[in-house]
Amino acid sequence: MRLGCVVLIVTAVSGARFASADEPKKLFIVSDSLTAAEPLDKVMKNRHAKVHPFPMEAGKYYRIDLESKSFNAYLRIESADGENLVANDNGGHAFDSRIAFRPERDGEYRLIATTYAPGAKGAYTLSVALASARDILEFKAKNLPDFAPKERRPVVEEVKKVMADKGKILDGHDVLLAFQVAQNLERVGFPNTIDIFEDLAKSFSLAADSQIAEFSKTLQGAIRRLSLPGNQMHLAGTKLDGKPLDWSSYRGKVVLVHFFASHFDPARVELPDIRKMYVAYKDRGFDIVSVSGDLSAKSLTKFMEKEKLPWVCIYEPGKNTQPMLRHYGIFTLPLTVLVGQDGNVISNKVRGAELQRHLEKLLGPVDQN
Numbered sequence: 001m002r003l004g005c006v007v008l009i010v011t012a013v014s015g016a017r018f019a020s021a022d023e024p025k026k027l028f029i030v031s032d033s034l035t036a037a038e039p040l041d042k043v044m045k046n047r048h049a050k051v052h053p054f055p056m057e058a059g060k061y062y063r064i065d066l067e068s069k070s071f072n073a074y075l076r077i078e079s080a081d082g083e084n085l086v087a088n089d090n091g092g093h094a095f096d097s098r099i100a101f102r103p104e105r106d107g108e109y110r111l112i113a114t115t116y117a118p119g120a121k122g123a124y125t126l127s128v129a130l131a132s133a134r135d136i137l138e139f140k141a142k143n144l145p146d147f148a149p150k151e152r153r154p155v156v157e158e159v160k161k162v163m164a165d166k167g168k169i170l171d172g173h174d175v176l177l178a179f180q181v182a183q184n185l186e187r188v189g190f191p192n193t194i195d196i197f198e199d200l201a202k203s204f205s206l207a208a209d210s211q212i213a214e215f216s217k218t219l220q221g222a223i224r225r226l227s228l229p230g231n232q233m234h235l236a237g238t239k240l241d242g243k244p245l246d247w248s249s250y251r252g253k254v255v256l257v258h259f260f261a262s263h264f265d266p267a268r269v270e271l272p273d274i275r276k277m278y279v280a281y282k283d284r285g286f287d288i289v290s291v292s293g294d295l296s297a298k299s300l301t302k303f304m305e306k307e308k309l310p311w312v313c314i315y316e317p318g319k320n321t322q323p324m325l326r327h328y329g330i331f332t333l334p335l336t337v338l339v340g341q342d343g344n345v346i347s348n349k350v351r352g353a354e355l356q357r358h359l360e361k362l363l364g365p366v367d368q369n
Helices: 006-013 133-142 149-169 172-188 193-205 215-226 265-284 297-307 323-327 352-363
Strands: 026-034 050-056 062-067 073-078 084-088 097-101 107-115 122-130 254-260 286-292 312-314 335-339 345-347
Touching (some): 026 050, 097 133, 133 149, 149 193, 215 323, 265 286, 345 352
Antiparallel strands (some): 050 107, 062 097, 062 122, 073 107, 254 335, 335 345
16 A cells, blocks of 8 residues: 555544455464564565565465454565565554565466564464455556556456445455545546536435445545645644634645655655745745644644744644544645735645746746856
8 A cells, every 4th residue: 555645544444344355265374473583574664564475476366364363464576586566554453564466477486475564473374265256446546547548447347436435345455446446547637527526425425334434525525636726725733832823814825735654755855945945935925834644733843843844734633533634525635725916726635846837937936046
């Protein structure tokens, strides 16, 4: 699973029921334990790992599950020569991991059982089965960006049909599947994305499980966000000093609304570029408002003290899901929205060099002296 809207999705499914139907016959199953004696994983630093070799045939779809009641499972697959091929830390249940995998060649593959949290240990079960039709659909949804444009539409239509057919019995696996599709549709700029989100939102609104039905609101928020360009943007929240944000005071400025979470590496990586634009344009009428999706006020406070960001950040302590992230159905962090001096949104997806091009056009070129 790519770094994404973790708060929204985990909140939606953490206590929800999961279907057990469509379970394929196991080809391989082993119960084992991770201990301090195991070597450290080369990808997940400071995490103990154990390798389980397993032969697979090219072209077949396999489902590999790593389940544990002791730790948050993280599953990786390597080629026989140690190349990291795929990884996952969420199999639908809170602490399990699942990968649907289609080998490109016959041979032995290395299944790596490790943990999401550093130093975690305990018992686990690793199993391999031929993938079910549902597993294959999940594989296609996850890898949608790698498909040719004409191959994407059938996958999307199949996902929509599955959701519509299940109706009231939609479960947590369905939330994760719909989330993966929604995230990738945005990523590739798929035509008629809003229409697809509307269909999915309608299906989830009918779910009998209230937690599952909540995902409909996330999709509605994403529709609201995708409709922002050319329209006014609503923004509200509490600043870190405890005072409410006065969004109207930013009228007349060009504003970058920066959705982020301090524990996500991509958010930290892009900060120097954002800070550079702030320094260059803050005296010309440019400002930034960050909207934190952090899971705890403590981690956000520590981050802000370290980075000393000179602009406003809003955050609602004690909320499992930050209101503005849900309001705009944020699937992936970081995400930026550029608002013009008239309050209308210029772009709902502006990063890096594109931000500088917009600012040069709106406020003039950067002074090179």
